[in-house]
Amino acid sequence: MSRAVLSLGSNLGDRLAYLRSVVDGLGDAVVAVSGVYETEPWGVTDQPDFLNAVCVVDDAGRDHWAWLRAGQELERAAGRVRERRWGPRTLDVDVVTVDDVRSDDPELLLPHPGTPERASVLIPWLEIEPDATLPGHGPVAALLSALPESERATVRPRPGLSLRQST
Ligand SMILES: Nc1ncnc2c1ncn2[C@@H]1O[C@H](COP(=O)(O)OP(=O)(O)OP(=O)(O)O)[C@@H](O)[C@H]1O
Numbered sequence: 001m002s003r004a005v006l007s008l009g010s011n012l013g014d015r016l017a018y019l020r021s022v023v024d025g026l027g028d029a030v031v032a033v034s035g036v037y038e039t040e041p042w043g044v045t046d047q048p049d050f051l052n053a054v055c056v057v058d059d060a061g062r063d064h065w066a067w068l069r070a071g072q073e074l075e076r077a078a079g080r081v082r083e084r085r086w087g088p089r090t091l092d093v094d095v096v097t098v099d100d101v102r103s104d105d106p107e108l109l110l111p112h113p114g115t116p117e118r119a120s121v122l123i124p125w126l127e128i129e130p131d132a133t134l135p136g137h138g139p140v141a142a143l144l145s146a147l148p149e150s151e152r153a154t155v156r157p158r159p160g161l162s163l164r165q166s167t
């Protein structure tokens with residue numbers, strides 16, 4: 001078994017279409033998809049707002065490296081140009097967790113080290129897995145509660161948008 005939590009982000013071009021390309025591209029492996037959230041940028045703040053979402057994927061045939069490659073292929077298909085760290089991008093697919101795998105390989109850090117501070121990951125993840133835990137960090141709900149309200153307020157649901165339909 002290999003079950004992964006993927007964080008999706010876009011702040012350039014047709015943001016919704018880029019996020020949908022992940023759900024469409026991973027097909028039957030997708031077992032849960034969060035709603036879509038409009039989020040203020042963290043890290044580099046002089047860039048457009050992001051759309052963010054989280055999906056859970058499950059495929060016995062893929063290990064954690066395969067999930068990383070799948071995400072990178074989808075980023076390439078979205079025409080992503082790798083520029084500055086934390087800068088704008090058509091599509092970012094981060095591997096948040098894969099089962100209980102821990103990795104300190106810089107090519108694939110697991111769990112993704114930015115997760116505890118990122119309301120743009122924690123809020124959509126909790127929407128689809130309210131009891132989720134982050135290996136080595138405990139309950140995701142507790143991580144979110146530990147963030148300042150000002151940080152949580154940067155993540156706003158967009159109820160009219162969905163990654164599951166293409167119209
Ligand atoms: N868990 C992970 N998920 C995705 N990429 C990872 C992960 N751990 C390490 N990487 C590596 O990170 C490198 C750079 O990723 P990227 O350009 O998307 O960083 P970033 O999105 O700007 O910053 P961040 O990773 O903090 O969100 C990739 O080459 C990839 O190999």
Ligand SMILES: Nc1nc2c(c(=O)[nH]1)N=C(CO)CN2
Pocket residue numbers: 008009010039040041042043044050052085086087092120
């Ligand atoms: N709100 C938000 N901010 C970001 C995001 C993101 O997905 N959402 N991704 C970044 C690049 O890693 C930099 N900043």
